[in-house]
Amino acid sequence: MPVWNSEQYLRFERERTQPSRDLAARTRVADGGLVLDLGCGPGNSTAVLAERFASARVVGADNSPQMLARARADHPDLDFVELDATGDLSDYAHRCDLVFSNACLHWVPDHETLLPRLMELLVPGGMLAVQMPLADQQVMYQQVLWPLAESPAWRGRLGVPQSFHTLSPERYLDVLEGAGASVDLWETTYYHQMPSHEAVLEWYRGSGLRPYLQALDEEGAHDFEEQVLARVRDAYPPRADGSVVLRFPRLFWVATRM
Numbered sequence: 001m002p003v004w005n006s007e008q009y010l011r012f013e014r015e016r017t018q019p020s021r022d023l024a025a026r027t028r029v030a031d032g033g034l035v036l037d038l039g040c041g042p043g044n045s046t047a048v049l050a051e052r053f054a055s056a057r058v059v060g061a062d063n064s065p066q067m068l069a070r071a072r073a074d075h076p077d078l079d080f081v082e083l084d085a086t087g088d089l090s091d092y093a094h095r096c097d098l099v100f101s102n103a104c105l106h107w108v109p110d111h112e113t114l115l116p117r118l119m120e121l122l123v124p125g126g127m128l129a130v131q132m133p134l135a136d137q138q139v140m141y142q143q144v145l146w147p148l149a150e151s152p153a154w155r156g157r158l159g160v161p162q163s164f165h166t167l168s169p170e171r172y173l174d175v176l177e178g179a180g181a182s183v184d185l186w187e188t189t190y191y192h193q194m195p196s197h198e199a200v201l202e203w204y205r206g207s208g209l210r211p212y213l214q215a216l217d218e219e220g221a222h223d224f225e226e227q228v229l230a231r232v233r234d235a236y237p238p239r240a241d242g243s244v245v246l247r248f249p250r251l252f253w254v255a256t257r258m
Contacts, residue, residue: 004163005216012203013044016194018132019250020045020102022188024052026254027129031055032099036121038085039104042070046078049100055095063087089121096121099128103207103250106132106164111172115255116179122257128176134249135164135185140204144231154224158215171232172253181255192246197233200246201225 002020029035033056037046040060045246062074063082064066071080083089085101085108099121106131108114118128141208149158167175169185176183194200201209209228236244 009123011206012192014241015190016103016206017044017048018190019188019252020048020100023099023102023129023131023252025186026252027098027100027127029053029056029097032186033057033123034092034095035059035098035100036061036092036096037076038083038099038118039107040071040080040136041067041104043075043078043080045100046071046080047075049098050078050217051097056086057256059150087120089117092121094120094123096203097123097126099126101128101130102238103131103133105130106135109163109165111165111167112175115172116174119176119179119181119255124257125255127179128255128257129253130255131250132253134251135166135208137249139235140200140208140232143207143235145204145212145226145229146204147228148224150241151236157220158212161210166251169251172251176253176255179255180258184257185253187251189247192247192248194244196242197229197236197238197244200232200236200244201229203220203246 033053035049035053035056035058037049038059040046040062043060046058046060056076060071060078062071062080063084065080065082068080068082085105099118105114106110110249111198115128122128148154173183173185182212194203212224236246238244
């Protein structure tokens, strides 16, 4: 997984937080219930949950000390713990009314094993609510990053730094229903109005571009970014005012433990 930079990630805080608001709106928690925000990052999604479920105990969890430091600084009234989704989750087994994960699990491998483990954290009637970007439907990956990384100039230098672990929507239904859940699954595409092509590059610096840059030395990262930006200018046509529309599809589901 990439090393995360909370300041970079939060440069588009409103746009990055909106999916967590949309997902939280489809969930429910009993008074006094326990909410685990898995992969909470800098705490923006945890704050959404704490606002929506004021009578519940909301805990933000992440495996990045840098992200957790920012979360605690920005939200000192909320609880945060260091926790890895693939690690020991026994402290939360059969205790959670809601396990919430916004834009995290696509970085975590082996969903066919992971998701049944997460369902075991829930009380009967509890919910596993997840949102993940759909990278294979994004122009940035299809037309820019993946072709550039596979080009002769970069293939040997990058190896395989980018690895998402999403399954097909149909396979998620199979896995979750097999784990004893009823599932509500949907897709939403967000159309973010970016002021420039450079802003599109800045967006991905906070997420999907990071593994590529971290695989290179400083000079290589600079050269790679320059070539990414040139391809972004070709792939995203500017509007009349010079702004750019960033089309960003995301997959959501709410799985309720029966």
